[in-house]
Amino acid sequence: MAKLYFNYSSMNAGKSTVLLQAAYNYEERGMNALLMIAAFDDRGGKGRIASRIGLAADADIFTAEDNVFRHVEKVNEKTPVDAVLVDEAQFLTEEQVWQLAGLADQMGIPVMCFGLRTDFQGKLFPGSATLLAVADNLKEIKTICWCGRKATMVARLDGNGRIVEEGEQVVIGGNETYVSLCRKHWSRRELA
Template sequence: MAKLYFYYSSMNAGKSTILLQSSFNYRERGMETMLWTAAVDDRYGHGLIVSRIGLEAEAHLFDAGTDMFAGIAAQHAQTPLSCVLVDEAQFLNMAQVWQLAAICDRLGIPILCYGIRTDFQGQLFEGSAALLGVADTLTEIKTICECGRKATMNLRVDGEGHPIREGEQTEIGGNDRYVALCRRHFVERRSGH
């Protein structure tokens, strides 16, 4: 039985690197994969999954109106897929997560989703919340805080490194905008202590 997997972490844990390595492993064995990433994330150009260590691959784009089931099923009908991998999965909506689950259940294709769990205020993203509830397998990818503990939170910062406490849930950025911290240091930095 195909499963829906959710690999989650804070920022800068290597999710895109792991996704690209997983796709490579399938392709190296002659199996077809299909990659997806969020259209809203254009840091490296549209239609690319890029890791901080320099790996990259072309990917299909999704936004709030994308029918994931239809797009994947159409590709599978042309070229049978062995796996579908979704980067920036926190930007999926509830309906899309259920579409991905249907791909597993009805078409027998494993779906591997990679994303961050919470935003800069410690709130779940819609896609992450849905995946935490629906996925067959949940796996935390660990990274470390500046203190050496496990980082679980994403602190949004301004150009001088000061914490941002309010704003839109989604603001695309990397190391210039976000710092992965343990909960203790996240709370301390947000409160100014």
């Protein structure tokens, strides 16, 4: 029985690395994993999932307007899809999460989503909120704060390395823009 999985964490926990390892495992067994990433996340290149440790793979892109069920259905007509792996799943819409659930429920394709749970203000992303509500399996991928405690929050930094408390929910960036903190240091706005 196929399931919808949500692997979540704060920044820099290795979500993309785990996704790429899962894709490799499918490939090694002669199976086809369809990789997907949000169109506007081009840090690794357009339509490319890249990890901080140097692993990378090409991926199909999705926008908020796309029907991901139909997309996978079309790909599956040409090449059987054994699994769908979605990076940056926080950028999925609520409707797209339900479409992914439909892939598991109706087509029997396992769907593994990887993404942030909350934004820099501690608010759930719409895609993450829906995944937390409907996924069959939830798994936290852990990383640590500068103090050594488990990091569960993400802080956004300005160009001078100071914590930003206001702004758009989505700003694409890496280590220069975001830092993972434990709840205590996130609440206090303390960077080492």
